[in-house]
Structures are given as structure tokens and as C-alpha cells.
Amino acid sequence: MTITAALAGNPNAGKTTMFNSMTGAKQRVGNYPGVTVEKREGTVTVNDNPMNIVDLPGTYSLTAYSPEELVARDFLIKERPHIVMNVLDATSLERNLYLAVQLMELGIPTILALNMMDAVKKQGKEIDRKKLSELLNVPVIETIARSGKGKKELLNEAYNYAKEKDGAWEPLHISYGSDLDEAIDEMTEFIVESGLLKNQCPARWVAIKFLEEDEQIIDLAMENGVGNKLTEISDKVSKHCYDTFKTYPEALIADYRYGYIASVVKQGVIKSNTPENRIEFSDKIDKVLTHRFAGPVLMLAILYSMFYLTFSLGEIPMGWLESFFEWFAVTIGNILPDGLVKSLIVDGIIGGVGGVLGFVPLIIVMFSMITFLEDSGYMARMAYMLDRVMRTFGLHGSSVMPFIVSGGIPGGCAVPGVMAARTLRSEKEKLATILTAPFMSCGAKVPVVILLAAAFFDNSAIVMFWTTLGGWVAAFIVARILRSTIIRGEATPFVMELPPYRMPTLLGVFIHTWERAWQYIKKAGTVILAISVIIWAAMTFPGLPQDDIKSFEDQRVTLKLSYQGKILDEKILEINNLENQAALRYSIAGKIGSSFEPLTKLAGFDWRTNIALLGGFAAKEVIVSSLGTSYAIGEVDAEESSGLSMKLKNDPSWNKFTAIALLIFVLLYAPCFVTVVVMAKEASWKWALFSIVFNTTFAFTISASVYQIGTKFLM
Amino acid sequence: MAIIKLREMKLNQEGIIREIEGKGDLTRKIRDMGIVPGTEITVIGRAPLKDPVALRLKGFTLTLRNKEADFITVETEEKK
Known part of the structure; x- marks a missing residue:
């Protein structure tokens, strides 16, 4: 017989550490039906028999108060596992027993694992395991999940007890007066x-x-x-x-x-054994880390160094991946004959999916840091310190991490940012955070800022500063608006445990990080692949009519007769760029861009900007390169755009306010589609689509107002 | 002896929970976490902006907002 065992316990009791230690990396992750709560399963061998272990979400109680509790309860009642292994943090035994007693009242065969017994000893305390077992009439095992101590005994005892009980539930009766x-x-x-x-x-x-x-x-x-x-x-x-x-x-x-x-x-x-209330290690650290003045300063320093480390470490493997995909694109390009198939594979598929996979190293580094901060207990302190500020805007103390990761410090990325919102346990605040995090200055928006700053402003650093600040202000204002309208509702109570500081386990950090990265890679291979192809098609079809192609061809032939050498190459390049520009304008994306021109003129955007913004929906990096194509100056590297910025500066249709309007629009409009896909996964497709429509409308309203006021009254 | 609101407690002050007013999700959550009449608590910290407050009870640290602390009445020794 295969025994099914459920692992239950309070958050921070070491339940997940125990699960990781039991199953190693061989875990299956899914969702409980109908909710976004993760369901983890794994199989271990006990006494030569397979035992299926389900890691229930961490809960303090078994009410219907939160989705986690409801899921845990429904699983126990409907699936009737043979046994529940309840992991308890023995340093706060009474509170941890509250869940245990509820399990016993339900009557399901339960075995208690007194975890963190090492910490109990350090506090100078002893727990009489036999006595507890006698009084509660259930088996009690001592464990230290971090080192795996007691794990074998726990599994063996669970196996034997499940066999002994053989599915019989014996509810505990407590008198309630x-x-x-x-x-x-x-x-x-x-x-x-x-x-x-x-x-x-x-x-x-x-x-x-x-x-x-x-x-x-x-x-x-x-x-x-x-x-x-x-x-x-x-x-x-x-x-x-x-x-x-x-x-x-x-x-x-x-x-x-x-x-x-x-x-x-x-x-x-x-x-x-030591009656006096000695100050524990954690309290000593907290005296500094949550100090009135030192606390916020240290928090900024920790966030900044984490950020700096992520992007400087992540950049290296990101560069390797980029070079690999470039090499791959060139190699495939050389094998395939010119034409649509080659363009589809090289520009559409390799370009699209490669661009997305390029984020993987960033996600890995970022999530190992976030997991570290979370498992160490510091994340809870950040939420504690910032809650007062965040609450003013209808958010939660824990909203700060997703904001920072998304680009609260310029250079972030909304993809891991939205994923980081998972640590929020309150539904409404989490939704408001997910919807507003993409306003931050992510790394892909930075080149646009640099391009426009170089063309129209003297000091790029100041422009960058205001853009970053603008992202925060927009996120806060929109969060406030959303929380007073469509996501209205009382603030979720902030009743949160501050767990003692602990060194995270390597295995825990590894498993968590790898899971996030793998989810992302899977998306790149499916949804993102499909959308890349659609966007490629929109910018490629229907292609220039034969007459136009012939006219460009004729011009080239004429040039070849009159020039030679370097001058000829330059002239040919100019014609090629003009041809690309014409083809882009003639494409579906070009037509959409042109058809929106009467409207977007209100914000000073012409059809060329429109195409770039449409392309920016694929990835914001595309904005600068498509502006290059639509201004017929050929390939523009997002990092090296001085040619384009000169062109924009001298173009009569551009002025300072066009630039400001465009900056605002790029900062605030629809998240890139990778973010949208992740938002759909974390919230729902309904909210993901809402963000596309809402953000774009919001962005346009502000851009158009700024442009109109600026050009009418300030010039 | 004095009966005061949890919000009025000072840093490092000790007290015993007397009453949790009201019912519903919020107070249920507070009770689930072990704040029930008779529980000994100590205020061990306040966030930099004075809210939320951090309490020590039953061997662990719990934080809650002043707004939530308003539901809770505590008995303390007079300490001015």
C-alpha cells in the first residue's frame, strides 16, 4: 500500500525545510484546483514502501479565513491522507499546538514533529516529549529539519502509525464550557x-x-x-x-x-533551566536592524547592494546567453536561404525567444537573493518597517520588494518583480502591487531615457532621477486609485509573525530559485514563442508591393552605375534603410501605427513613434531599435544610439515636450508581454488584460495633457 | 493595576490581555495567533513610524497595526 502523508504546520515552523530534506529536488509542483496556492508533492521510500508526501500550505489555524487554510482543510477532508505530520516550532510550542489541536479535533491520524529542538536547548529549555505524547495521545518526535536530524524516525513513526490507525479517525473532544x-x-x-x-x-x-x-x-x-x-x-x-x-x-x-x-x-x-528572560540573538540584531533611524538607512543599503550585486552578477551570464543567441541566429541565417522562412526563424523565433531567455540568469540571481532575504527573516522586518508608508496607498508592507525588483532602483525588471509579489499573503494588496509594479523604471526603459535625454536635455542623470521618481509616484497614486475603486476593501489585517533570524539552507534557496526559473523557461517555450511570431508577422506582412520593390532595386542599379567603393556602399545602405522604412510603414504594424496617428498626435507621436511603441509591447528594448528602422537609419544598438538622438534633435516634428510626453508614455504604458503573461499567471488573464488597457489609457492621458499644455502655453 | 488599550502601552512595558473586542476575520486572526485573555505580552518594539507595534508572547514575536491593537485591552502595572 502507498501511504499518503500530509505535512502541516505554521509558516516559519520549518515545514518546507523538512519537506525539502525528505524529498530533495524530486518535487512535483502544481496548483490546488481553482486557487493560486501551490501544491508540492514528493515520494520517499520508507521501509521499502513508497510514501507520497504532500506539503500543505503553512497555516496557523484551520478556519476558512484564508485560501491557504481552506486548501489545507479541504485536502484533509476530501483526500483523507493516511496521516498528517505536523511540524511544530518547539520554541513557541503553545501557539504551534493550536493547529495541532485542531487537527486532532478533526480526528485525522496526526503525528507531531517538535522541530528546532536545537534552538530550544539554546534557550535553556527542555521539552518532555514523552509527557506531551502521553497527554495528547499522539506520537511525538524530536527533529531538527535543517540538519535532517529526526527525519528518519519521523517517517518511520508516521508509516507505522498510519498502518496502525488504518484510516480510522478519532476526534479529540475539548470542553468549551x-x-x-x-x-x-x-x-x-x-x-x-x-x-x-x-x-x-x-x-x-x-x-x-x-x-x-x-x-x-x-x-x-x-x-x-x-x-x-x-x-x-x-x-x-x-x-x-x-x-x-x-x-x-x-x-x-x-x-x-x-x-x-x-x-x-x-x-x-x-x-x-534559566528562569531569567534572556535577550535572544534575534532581539539583539533587531535592536539595530529595526532601529528608528539606523533601520531605514540599513534597509536602503541592503536593498541597494542586493540590487547592485544582482545586476552586476547577472550581467555576465546574460552576456553569454546574448552572444550565444546572436551566434545561433547568424549560423542559422547562413544555412537557410534568404526569404520569409529565414526571417521567421531568425528574427521572429530566435530573436523573440532568445531575448526572453536572456532574462533567465537575472531571474536566478534575483530570486536566490530574495529567497535568502525571505528565509533569513529579514523580509518580514522590511514589511514591518515600511507598512505605515505603504498602507497610506492601500498597499502592504511586503509590497516594497516587488517594487524594488521591478525597477524601483533603475535597471530592474517587472518579470521577477511581479513574481516576487507572491510573498504577499493578502489578496487585494497583492493585486494592487502586481498591477502597479510595472510602472517602475525597468532596465529596458533606460535606453529610451538615455536616447531622449541626450537629444533634448543637458543632464541625463537628472532626467533619469525624475523618471525613477515618476515610476514610484505613478505606482503609489494608481495603487491608491485602484484600492479606492475596483479593488476597494478594508486593508487586510497586518497580523504577522516576525520569525527569529535564521541562516537559510542552501537546498531551500536552490529549490525555490530553480522552480521560478524553470516556470519562466517553460513560458518562453510556449506562450512567448507564439506571441513573438505574431509580432514578427505584424512587422513583416504584407511586404512592399512589387512596384515599390522594383523602384528601390532600380535606384540601386542606378547608383551602381554612378558610384563605386565606399561611397557606393554608403549610398546603397541609405537606399536599403529607406526600403526597410517603407516596408515597415506598409506592414500591418505600420498601418496600425498610421491609423492611430490622428489620436496620438495629441501627445505629439507620429506613425514612426507609434510603430516603435507597438514593438515595445514585445519588449521595451525594441522601442529604440524600431525607432531606428522607422527613421531609416538602419540597425540601432540600444546602448549606442547617438546617431538616432542627433536625428531626433534635428527633426522639426520633435521638441522638448514631444520628448517629455514620450518619456512619460514609455514609463507608464502597457507592460511588455512577458510581464503580461507573468501577471496572468500570478493574478488572472482578466487583470493582465486590464493592465494593458488601463496603463495605456492612463499613460496616454498624462502624455497628451503634458504635450498639449507644454506646447500651447510654455513654448 | 491599570486597564488600558494595547495602543497605549509603552516600549518594554508588560501586560496581560484582558479582552479582545468584536468578532469576524480580524479578531479571529488575532486570536488564532495566541492573543487570548490571560496571555502575557511585552511590547518589544515599534516600527520607525511608530506603527505597527511588535509584541513578544508565548515565545515568539508578533506585529500588528495600531488599528488592530485598538481592539485589545490589556491589564498592566502602573508605570509612569
């Missing part, structure tokens, strides 16, 4: 009679959940028809509780549950 107990008993009878959730969970448990006003259970009871009867009892006892104690059943239940835990622990389970 005479008033509630009476109501619970009465409700239990009705539940048994009605057959509500029969064979899924104990009737008494259903009654308790009903009293706790658990929405999911109440809905099920209403469907079943027994709901009205239960409501009657629950309302009566609820009124009684309020009249006598000024409290509610759900509050009493929590009080009694913690009371039960305290009564267990007080029977000599914990022995303290």
Missing part, C-alpha cells in the same frame, strides 16, 4: 440525523465550525437543509454568551482551545 458544550451536543445530533458531511468529518467538528461562523460549513449546512435548525441553536447560545460574558462563541472557542493547550503544557511539558 457548559453553555457551548450543550449547544454543540444538540447541534451534533441534528447534524448526524441530516447526514451533513457524513463520512467526511466528525459531526461534532461540524457543529464547532458552525458556531465559529465558518462560511464554508454554514453554506453546506444551508444546502443540506439542516442549516436553519443549527442557526436557531447557534443564535440562542450566541445571544446568551453576549448577555452574560459580552463575547461571542467564536471567541470563547479560541479561548478554551488555548486554555486546553495551556493546561497540557503546564503539566511539566516545558522545563526552563
